[in-house]
Amino acid sequence: MERVYLSSPHMGGTELKYIQEAFESNWISPVGPNIAAFENDLALYTGRAHAAALTSGTAAIHLALIILGVTAGDEVMCSSFTFAGTCNPIVYQGAHPVFVDSEEDTWNMDPELLRKGIEDRIKSGKQPKAIIVVHLYGMPAKMDLIMNIAREFDIPVIEDAAEGLGASYNGQKLGSFGDLSILSFNGNKIITTSGGGALLSDNKEYIDKAKFLATQARDNAPHYEHSSIGYNYRLSNISAGIGRGQMEVLEQRVKRKREIFEYYKNELSDVDNIQFLSEPEKCFSNRWLTTILVTGENGEKVKDNVRILLENNNIESRPLWKPMHMQPVFQGSKAYLNGISQKLFEIGLCLPSGSNMIEEDLVRTIDLIKECF
Numbered sequence: 001m002e003r004v005y006l007s008s009p010h011m012g013g014t015e016l017k018y019i020q021e022a023f024e025s026n027w028i029s030p031v032g033p034n035i036a037a038f039e040n041d042l043a044l045y046t047g048r049a050h051a052a053a054l055t056s057g058t059a060a061i062h063l064a065l066i067i068l069g070v071t072a073g074d075e076v077m078c079s080s081f082t083f084a085g086t087c088n089p090i091v092y093q094g095a096h097p098v099f100v101d102s103e104e105d106t107w108n109m110d111p112e113l114l115r116k117g118i119e120d121r122i123k124s125g126k127q128p129k130a131i132i133v134v135h136l137y138g139m140p141a142k143m144d145l146i147m148n149i150a151r152e153f154d155i156p157v158i159e160d161a162a163e164g165l166g167a168s169y170n171g172q173k174l175g176s177f178g179d180l181s182i183l184s185f186n187g188n189k190i191i192t193t194s195g196g197g198a199l200l201s202d203n204k205e206y207i208d209k210a211k212f213l214a215t216q217a218r219d220n221a222p223h224y225e226h227s228s229i230g231y232n233y234r235l236s237n238i239s240a241g242i243g244r245g246q247m248e249v250l251e252q253r254v255k256r257k258r259e260i261f262e263y264y265k266n267e268l269s270d271v272d273n274i275q276f277l278s279e280p281e282k283c284f285s286n287r288w289l290t291t292i293l294v295t296g297e298n299g300e301k302v303k304d305n306v307r308i309l310l311e312n313n314n315i316e317s318r319p320l321w322k323p324m325h326m327q328p329v330f331q332g333s334k335a336y337l338n339g340i341s342q343k344l345f346e347i348g349l350c351l352p353s354g355s356n357m358i359e360e361d362l363v364r365t366i367d368l369i370k371e372c373f
């Protein structure tokens, strides 16, 4: 049996045309027409004024922090329930993440806990420099509540929409909230450029600065003149060509991901101890990955059994993200906790959700899951 992946790259068909153009015009470089066109596609789709195509989502978060002036010793409020790429760049800057736990209905940053954390940090004499809020598995965080708190305390927001392209909150596309937003086009994301990311903002200065910093911060001179430290973070014109093709099928991908979620949900509805995450009011998820919670007394054990049985049948599944406050590398970090993300990690599983999965793969996966209950 061929391996079934969690979410593998799914080309739309026109990607090669844009790559071909890059070869024919010899723009085999981090400069070229595909880059500007891809940036334009991203801005248009999300409703942002400006975009910078970069080598990764992690690089985009790093530049966002630099642009907001986060430096050594600063504190940044950050979702704990996420992938390490969200918070590693805080440490690149010599700053400290302050983790905030999840709420039950979206699994994303709990607004009330965020408020408590900010008030507590201010009381100890430190105004947080930024807030990084994540939309996990494509489910939107409660952006109206979070933005209100951010404004109240005058703290800028970086929206980590790496998993959220195609989703929306209150009718507004993810990737358009906060001061700066980031996207990822890594191989397993809803669309991919093999590897890549983007920084989005309505502030032109921010995006101009991102492009400057991403190309080694070269000043305007005939020779190479530098008055600040730069990075090599620009996306290549080849990868941007893949991105242009992928943008043409993004809506189809979202539709298919949502169908896969519904399929699992319907077929497993008679299993008592499996719970799905439904969409709260105002939330439209892209269902990047279908996730389940295995409830009941032995939930954690049964969840492991499901994963192992699937793996023995060459089907990939994966526990939910291990919260950052539980990671050895962030042991000493401050965290405002309510136990929710830890519990989700213990009993949660991501099911194979590739938009290129065939019905037969879904049926086989579902039959094996049922065997465990």
Ligand SMILES: *Cc1c(COP(=O)(O)O)cnc(C)c1O
Pocket: 055, 056, 057, 058, 059, 082, 083, 085, 086, 134, 160, 162, 163, 183, 184, 185, 186, 196, 197
């Ligand atoms: C993938 C991901 C990132 C990092 O993106 P890369 O392109 O892999 O660097 C950041 N945050 C979240 C939530 C992600 O899923």
